[in-house]
Amino acid sequence: MPIRTTRPADRHPRRAGRAGRPSQRRAVALTAAAATLGSLLLGSATAAPASAAADGYRVGVGIADITGEAAEVGMMGYARLDQETSGIHSRQWARAFAVADGSGGRTVFVSTDLGMIMQGVQQDVIRRLGERYGSRYTDSNVVLSATHTHAAPGGHSHHLLYNLTILGHKKKTYEAIVSGIVRAVAAADADLAPGKVKMATGELDGANVNRSQEAFRRNPAEDRERFPDGVDRSMTVLRFEQEGQPVGMVSWFATHATSMTPENTLISPDNKGYAQYHVEHDVNGVEWGERGRFVAAFPQSNAGDMSPNLREGGAKGPTDDEFENTEIIGKLQADKAVELFNAAKEELTGPIAHRQRYVDFSGVEVGPAYTGDGRTHSTCPAALGQGFTAGAEDGPGPDIAEEGELKPNPLLTVAGAVVAPTPAAVRECQKPKPVFITTGVQKPSWTPQILPLQLVRIGQLTLTAAPAEFTVVAGHRVMDTVAEKLGPSSEHTVFAGYSNAYSGYVTTPEEYDAQHYEGASTHFGRYTLPAYQQEFAKLASSLRSGEPTPSAVRPPWLGNTQLDVKPGVVLDSPPLGKAFGDLAEQPAAGYAPGERAEAVFYTGHPRNNLRGEGTFLEVQRQTANGWRTVATDNDWSTTYRWKRSYAAVSTATTGWEIPADAAPGTYRFVHRGDTRNLLGEIDGFTGVSRTFTVG
Known part of the structure; x- marks a missing residue:
C-alpha cells in the first residue's frame, strides 16, 4: 500500500474535514476538557475498549509546535556566543506515537526537533502529564527523544554548562518546548484507535561518515569488521496504521543533524527536519491546516561519531551550500524510509512492557563482566577534557580564553559562580583524559549525573533509550548486552539515543583513550560505557522476569534557580511616518x-x-x-x-x-x-x- 492515502471519513464521528480528521491545530489545543473527553472515549488507563481485540493494539499519532524564540537567543549545539537566532527557515515540532495493548500496557514515543532533551524538560513534561492523566503516562513508559538539530534556540536546560553560551535560561523557549510536548502526547492519546504497528529494516548508503576514524580504529577487529568504514548504515522503520490506513512513520537512522553550519542563524530542524517535512508534505500531501493527518518522525540512534558532512572526514557537506546539503541528506533518509515503510510486513504483536531506573553515574562500581580486564572499576564525577574545547570535525568548540579556562561569561558573573578546581582523585579516575573542567563537582552540578535508563518493549521490538550521544560501536555494544539479557523474549532492538536527558557523549574505552572530541566529552571516565552496559543488563533482566526496578536516587529539580542575563524586549517602534506592517x-x-x-x-x-x-x-x-x-x-x-x-x-x-x-x-x-x-x-x-x- 503506498504511503500517500487518506483515512476513512466516517470512521470516527468526532472527526471531520478532508481526511475525516480535524486539523491538528484543534487537536493539540485541547485543554483539561480534552482529558475528560479522552477518558470517556478510551476508558481507564488499564481498560481496553470493547472494540479492540484483547491481543490487538490501539495506536495514535500527534504533533505540536515547539518553536522557540526566533530572534536574539543563542542557538544550542555549536557553543558559539555569536550564533543567535534571527528568524525561521522551518518550525520545530514534537511528534508523538502512542501504542496501547489490550491488557492495559501502553507507551508513547516522542521525537522532538531539539538539540537535546534536557533533564528539566523531561521532569516537567512527566509532571504535567501526571497532573493530566494520573498514572497513565510516567517516566517509565514515556520516551522523549531529540533529533539533535544544531539550528534551534537554546536556554531550555536547568544545568549551567548548557546555558553558558546562551547567556541564561530562556523561559519562553522552555515553555514552548514543555507545553508543546505535552500537547503532542495529548493529541496522540486522544487519537488512539484500533490499529497495527509494522516494522522493516534496511541499509542506507551515502548519508553519513565517521568523523572520528582514528578513535574508531582503536576498537577490536570484530567491531571494525562489523562496521566497514566505521559507518552504521542501518535504518529501522515503524509503520503505524489505523483500520489498514497508514497514519504515522518513525525512522531511526544515525547521522548528526549538522548539515546547517555555525554560520546559520535561522531556526531549522536540519536534515532530520527536511526528511520529516518531505514525507509529511511532499509525499503524503499534508497541507497547512490539516496537520497531523500523517505524522513522520526521523529520530536519532547511535549517532555520536556519525556525520552528514561527507567530505573531509565530516568537516564539509556534500556541497558548499548548507541549505542544499540539508535537503540532500534529508531526502536520502526520507526516500529510504518510504521504501521500507511501503515494504513493511512484520507486524508487532504481544504485550507492551517497560522498565526505567535512575542511576547516579558519578560513582558506579562496574564489575569484571563488563570492564574488559577482569577487574572492578568505577565511573567518575562528570568532567570534560581538553579535546572538548577543540570541538568536533563538523563544529567548533566553546569560546576559551586559554587552556583550562573559560572566557569571561556574564552568566557566571551574575550567578556568582565560583569554578571549583578538579580534585586530584577525579583527575586520576578520569585518566587518560586531561581534564579541562569538572562539571560534576560544581555546586550544583553543571551537568546532570543522576540519569534515566529506559527499556520499552512493543511486542518483539525493544527500544533502548539512553541519555547521551553514543558512538556507533558504543551504541551497538549496549544493544548487544540488552539483546543477550532479553533472549527470545525480544527479537529486535533499536537504540534510541538523545533520550530523556543529556549527558554528553559515550565512547568505547578504546575510543576514550584517543581523547578526541567524543572521548573528551564522555563525562564519567573510561568506564562510562561498561557502566551503561551493566546497568542496562540489570534493567533488561528485570524486564524479562517482570521484576520491578525501583530507583534509589532521583535527579534534583533545579527549575527554581534559573537566571537569564540578557534583557528582554523593552519597546518596538516603527520609523517616523510609518506603521507596523507597512x-x-x-x-x-x-x-x-x-x-x-x-x-x-x-x-x-x-x-x-x-x-x-x-x-x-x-x-x-x-x-x-x-x-x-x-x-x-x-x-x-x-x-x-x-x-x-x-x-x-x-x-x-x-x-x-x-x-x-x-x-x-x-x-x-x-x-x-x-x-x-x-x-x-x-x-x-x-x-x-x-x-x-x-x-
Whole structure:
C-alpha cells in the first residue's frame, strides 16, 4: 500500500474535514476538557475498549509546535556566543506515537526537533502529564527523544554548562518546548484507535561518515569488521496504521543533524527536519491546516561519531551550500524510509512492557563482566577534557580564553559562580583524559549525573533509550548486552539515543583513550560505557522476569534557580511616518517559477509572541473563493528573517523560493507580528504586500 492515502471519513464521528480528521491545530489545543473527553472515549488507563481485540493494539499519532524564540537567543549545539537566532527557515515540532495493548500496557514515543532533551524538560513534561492523566503516562513508559538539530534556540536546560553560551535560561523557549510536548502526547492519546504497528529494516548508503576514524580504529577487529568504514548504515522503520490506513512513520537512522553550519542563524530542524517535512508534505500531501493527518518522525540512534558532512572526514557537506546539503541528506533518509515503510510486513504483536531506573553515574562500581580486564572499576564525577574545547570535525568548540579556562561569561558573573578546581582523585579516575573542567563537582552540578535508563518493549521490538550521544560501536555494544539479557523474549532492538536527558557523549574505552572530541566529552571516565552496559543488563533482566526496578536516587529539580542575563524586549517602534506592517520593500510585479520573491515589513520583535501553532508569514494565492494560504514559515520554500535596524526599529524579510510546480496566478505576502509598548502591553498586527504574479 503506498504511503500517500487518506483515512476513512466516517470512521470516527468526532472527526471531520478532508481526511475525516480535524486539523491538528484543534487537536493539540485541547485543554483539561480534552482529558475528560479522552477518558470517556478510551476508558481507564488499564481498560481496553470493547472494540479492540484483547491481543490487538490501539495506536495514535500527534504533533505540536515547539518553536522557540526566533530572534536574539543563542542557538544550542555549536557553543558559539555569536550564533543567535534571527528568524525561521522551518518550525520545530514534537511528534508523538502512542501504542496501547489490550491488557492495559501502553507507551508513547516522542521525537522532538531539539538539540537535546534536557533533564528539566523531561521532569516537567512527566509532571504535567501526571497532573493530566494520573498514572497513565510516567517516566517509565514515556520516551522523549531529540533529533539533535544544531539550528534551534537554546536556554531550555536547568544545568549551567548548557546555558553558558546562551547567556541564561530562556523561559519562553522552555515553555514552548514543555507545553508543546505535552500537547503532542495529548493529541496522540486522544487519537488512539484500533490499529497495527509494522516494522522493516534496511541499509542506507551515502548519508553519513565517521568523523572520528582514528578513535574508531582503536576498537577490536570484530567491531571494525562489523562496521566497514566505521559507518552504521542501518535504518529501522515503524509503520503505524489505523483500520489498514497508514497514519504515522518513525525512522531511526544515525547521522548528526549538522548539515546547517555555525554560520546559520535561522531556526531549522536540519536534515532530520527536511526528511520529516518531505514525507509529511511532499509525499503524503499534508497541507497547512490539516496537520497531523500523517505524522513522520526521523529520530536519532547511535549517532555520536556519525556525520552528514561527507567530505573531509565530516568537516564539509556534500556541497558548499548548507541549505542544499540539508535537503540532500534529508531526502536520502526520507526516500529510504518510504521504501521500507511501503515494504513493511512484520507486524508487532504481544504485550507492551517497560522498565526505567535512575542511576547516579558519578560513582558506579562496574564489575569484571563488563570492564574488559577482569577487574572492578568505577565511573567518575562528570568532567570534560581538553579535546572538548577543540570541538568536533563538523563544529567548533566553546569560546576559551586559554587552556583550562573559560572566557569571561556574564552568566557566571551574575550567578556568582565560583569554578571549583578538579580534585586530584577525579583527575586520576578520569585518566587518560586531561581534564579541562569538572562539571560534576560544581555546586550544583553543571551537568546532570543522576540519569534515566529506559527499556520499552512493543511486542518483539525493544527500544533502548539512553541519555547521551553514543558512538556507533558504543551504541551497538549496549544493544548487544540488552539483546543477550532479553533472549527470545525480544527479537529486535533499536537504540534510541538523545533520550530523556543529556549527558554528553559515550565512547568505547578504546575510543576514550584517543581523547578526541567524543572521548573528551564522555563525562564519567573510561568506564562510562561498561557502566551503561551493566546497568542496562540489570534493567533488561528485570524486564524479562517482570521484576520491578525501583530507583534509589532521583535527579534534583533545579527549575527554581534559573537566571537569564540578557534583557528582554523593552519597546518596538516603527520609523517616523510609518506603521507596523507597512512595507519597507515591496515584492516585484511578477516572478517565474524557480525565482525568489521577497517583501520587507516594519515589524515588532518576534520574542513578543512565538506564534506557536501559527506563523509569522503566509504566501497566499488568489482564488475564486478568496485568498488561500499556500506556504507558511514552516515550509521549506520560505524564510522569515528578522533584523534590528536601529534602536527599537526592526524589519521582517519574508522570502519564498517559488516552486517549479507553483500554480500560475496572483499572489501576496502576509506578515503577522506583535509589538510591545513601554507599558509592556503586546498587540498583534498584520501586514499585507502588494500582489505579484507567478507564471
